[in-house]
Amino acid sequence: xxxxxxxxxxxxxxxxxxxxxxxxxxxxxxxxxxxxxxxxxxxxxxxxxxxxxxxxxxxxxxxxxxxxxxxxxxxxxxxxxxxxxxxxxxxxxxxxxxxxxxxxxxxxxxxxxxxxxxxxxxxxxxxxxxxxxxxxxxxxxxxxxxxxxxxxxxxxxxxxxxxxxxxxxxxxxxxxxxxxxxxxxxxxxxxxxxxxxxxxxxxxxxxxxxxxxxxxxxxxxxxxxxxxxxxxxxxxxxxxxxxxxxxxxxxxxxxxxxxxxxxxxxxxxxxxxxxxxxxxxxxxxxxxxxxxxxxxxxxxx
Amino acid sequence: xxxxxxxxxxxxxxxxxxxxxxxxxxxxxxxxxxxxxxxxxxxxxxxxxxxxxxxxxxxxxxxxxxxxxxxxxxxxxxxxxxxxxxxxxxxxxxxxxxxxxxxxxxxxxxxxxxxxxxxxxxxxxxxxxxxxxxxxxxxxxxxxxxxxxxxxxxxxxxxxxxxxxxxxxxxxxxxxxxxxxxxxxxxxxxxxxxxxxxxxxxxxxxxxxxxxxxxxxxxxxxxxxxxxxxxxxxxxxxxxxxxxxxxxxxxxxxxxxxxxxxxxxxxxxxxxxxxxxxxxxxxxxxxxxxxxxxxxxxxxx
Numbered sequence: 001x002x003x004x005x006x007x008x009x010x011x012x013x014x015x016x017x018x019x020x021x022x023x024x025x026x027x028x029x030x031x032x033x034x035x036x037x038x039x040x041x042x043x044x045x046x047x048x049x050x051x052x053x054x055x056x057x058x059x060x061x062x063x064x065x066x067x068x069x070x071x072x073x074x075x076x077x078x079x080x081x082x083x084x085x086x087x088x089x090x091x092x093x094x095x096x097x098x099x100x101x102x103x104x105x106x107x108x109x110x111x112x113x114x115x116x117x118x119x120x121x122x123x124x125x126x127x128x129x130x131x132x133x134x135x136x137x138x139x140x141x142x143x144x145x146x147x148x149x150x151x152x153x154x155x156x157x158x159x160x161x162x163x164x165x166x167x168x169x170x171x172x173x174x175x176x177x178x179x180x181x182x183x184x185x186x187x188x189x190x191x192x193x194x195x196x197x198x199x200x201x202x203x204x205x206x207x208x209x210x211x212x213x214x215x216x217x218x219x220x221x222x223x224x225x226x227x228x229x230x231x232x233x234x235x236x237x238x239x240x241x242x243x244x245x246x247x248x249x250x251x252x253x254x255x256x257x258x259x260x261x262x263x264x265x266x267x268x269x270x271x272x273x274x275x276x277x278x279x280x281x282x283x284x285x286x287x288x289x290x291x292x293x294x295x296x297x298x299x300x301x
Numbered sequence: 302x303x304x305x306x307x308x309x310x311x312x313x314x315x316x317x318x319x320x321x322x323x324x325x326x327x328x329x330x331x332x333x334x335x336x337x338x339x340x341x342x343x344x345x346x347x348x349x350x351x352x353x354x355x356x357x358x359x360x361x362x363x364x365x366x367x368x369x370x371x372x373x374x375x376x377x378x379x380x381x382x383x384x385x386x387x388x389x390x391x392x393x394x395x396x397x398x399x400x401x402x403x404x405x406x407x408x409x410x411x412x413x414x415x416x417x418x419x420x421x422x423x424x425x426x427x428x429x430x431x432x433x434x435x436x437x438x439x440x441x442x443x444x445x446x447x448x449x450x451x452x453x454x455x456x457x458x459x460x461x462x463x464x465x466x467x468x469x470x471x472x473x474x475x476x477x478x479x480x481x482x483x484x485x486x487x488x489x490x491x492x493x494x495x496x497x498x499x500x501x502x503x504x505x506x507x508x509x510x511x512x513x514x515x516x517x518x519x520x521x522x523x524x525x526x527x528x529x530x531x532x533x534x535x536x537x538x539x540x541x542x543x544x545x546x547x548x549x550x551x552x553x554x555x556x557x558x559x560x561x562x563x564x565x566x567x568x569x570x571x572x573x574x575x576x577x578x579x580x581x582x583x584x585x586x587x588x589x590x591x592x593x594x595x596x597x598x599x600x601x602x
Contacts, residue, residue, distance in 0.1 A: 011376075011379055012341065012372070012375070012376040012379055013339070013341060013342050013372065014342065014345055015345050015346050037338060037341075037369065037372040038314075038338065038339050038342065040313065040314060040338075041314050041315065041316060041339065044315055044316050045316050060405075061401075061404040061405045062405045062407065063371060063372055063375040063401070063405060063407065064375075067368075067371050067372045067375075067401075068338065070364060070368050071313070071314065071338040071364055071368045074313070074364040074365075074368075075312075075313045078312055078313055090404075092400075092404040093404075095400065096397070096400050096401055096404060099393075099396065099397050099400060100362075100364070100368075103362040103393045103394075103397055103443075104361075104362045104363045104364060104443060105442060105443050106363065106364065141406060142404075142406050
């Protein structure tokens with residue numbers, strides 16, 4: 001799994017900082033999460049092969065999380081895309097994108113499929129053989145979901161020495177990787193564990209932005225490998241979180257601690273702060289494994 | 302008059318080129334013309350004091366001319382704007398912007414006033430003491446207007462030596478600048494021309510993008526000081542103009558020649574060309590006074 005942070009600042013795009021957008025590479029999927037203004041330029045700048053994006057997950061309909069989406073959809077058209085593009089986001093996203101395309105008489109020449117969300121409970125919104133995606137209902141000024149991406153448990157790994165020792169024919173390998181035991185020609189039963197190793201532990205990534213401090217999510221994101229949690233403010237500005245429904249670095253770290261996650265990545269910094277190092281310092285007083293999201297940074301998860 | 306080119310490329314924003322947006326400084330007005338994605342970042346990057354923008358003119362509702370508008374409107378809100386903002390553009394612009402603000406529950410805390418355009422004839426859409434703005438109906442794939450900005454004839458300039466010679470009291474100066482003659486205490490009538498110089502010749506600027514070659518506009522833009530005319534293609538790609546309803550550099554220059562304009566500025570270049578110098582070369586074969594629009598370039602008109 002690889003995470004490209006394209007933008008991780010709150011509110012407005014500026015000369016050197018970008019609003020929220022990130023690309024998650026997971027099991028051959030390239031998934032775009034949020035799409036603030038300028039995302040298509042960030043994709044180009046950081047050489048992300050964005051024609052491979054088939055799924056876009058939008059957290060909420062504030063401008064700094066989706067004003068780049070109409071432009072990206074148009075650019076896909078201009079680049080001659082013909083593959084389906086799936087967009088997940090709050091109800092209303094289909095109406096506004098459709099209106100923009102209609103006003104410009106610029107309908108896509110590829111299938112544009114909307115999956116509008118309204119549930120206030122977590123729901124499975126995408127699943128294939130390799131991954132699942134669930135919503136994480138958040139608490140913000142408008143209807144907002146985080147997203148939880150999980151790899152599925154893969155095939156067991158073949159123990160090449162063991163299958164050679166028992167002279168097992170290759171045609172049985174797929175069954176063995178699927179967990180089957182094998183009976184040899186002499187009638188001997190070989191247990192699967194002898195012929196395989198455990199598959200890699202499936203990884204998981206939770207994206208939680210924007211939200212106020214919300215302990216209700218702790219159960220759902222328990223023990224995820226990586227949590228991206230917004231930290232718009234430092235604790236010194238905690239009084240601003242009530243009205244804005246954002247969180248502090250301290251609160252993000254508290255969620256990470258209670259959910260026993262592997263790594264916490266911070267982001268969605270208010271542009272009032274001159275340096276983001278203080279966010280890491282504040283979070284690390286509570287939780288040890290903290291990384292700072294930064295525009296252009298790539299995390300190997 | 303000063304023209305800041307923020308973006309002058311067609312289709313999609315890229316790492317080093319921007320879609321259409323420009324700021325015209327005219328008689329204390331700071332006017333934004335078109336607003337492609339990323340315009341607010343271009344405004345910051347080129348240090349345009351964009352809080353001074355009170356009027357935005359949108360030519361048409363293709364993404365490369367207005368997808369930056371929702372973000373700019375939101376940013377004005379976040380910066381605490383309280384002044385009116387007037388937006389001129391094709392019918393539909395109010396509906397889509399209003400829907401975006403509604404979905405984000407992010408209504409502006411300043412008056413946002415839409416002036417929707419539907420006429421296919423030139424019309425006066427703005428006038429104050431100093432300037433006028435008329436639409437220039439263009440021919441593109443969707444309803445499109447260029448805009449013609451004209452300074453009004455200013456006050457006559459006081460001839461300081463002459464008013465001193467006749468010992469005219471300062472309280473008459475405004476009347477003199479307004480063109481009045483003066484009768485001295487001894488009954489002598491002094492003609493205004495003796496006391497004043499002619500005012501500066503009013504300047505004019507015509508913005509024409511996007512459009513196919515359209516000789517009908519020549520009358521309206523006759524003898525403007527500066528014409529910005531789109532030149533999406535070179536003559537070698539002239540066959541593409543029929544379907545796309547764009548113009549070539551040669552066609553832009555032909556319009557400039559026939560309209561006897563002062564200077565032609567080219568722009569809206571297709572991103573297929575590696576260099577834009579060829580646009581100037583092609584245009585100068587027809588019209589001598591050609592400038593290349595370039596992102597970040599400022600023209601003193």
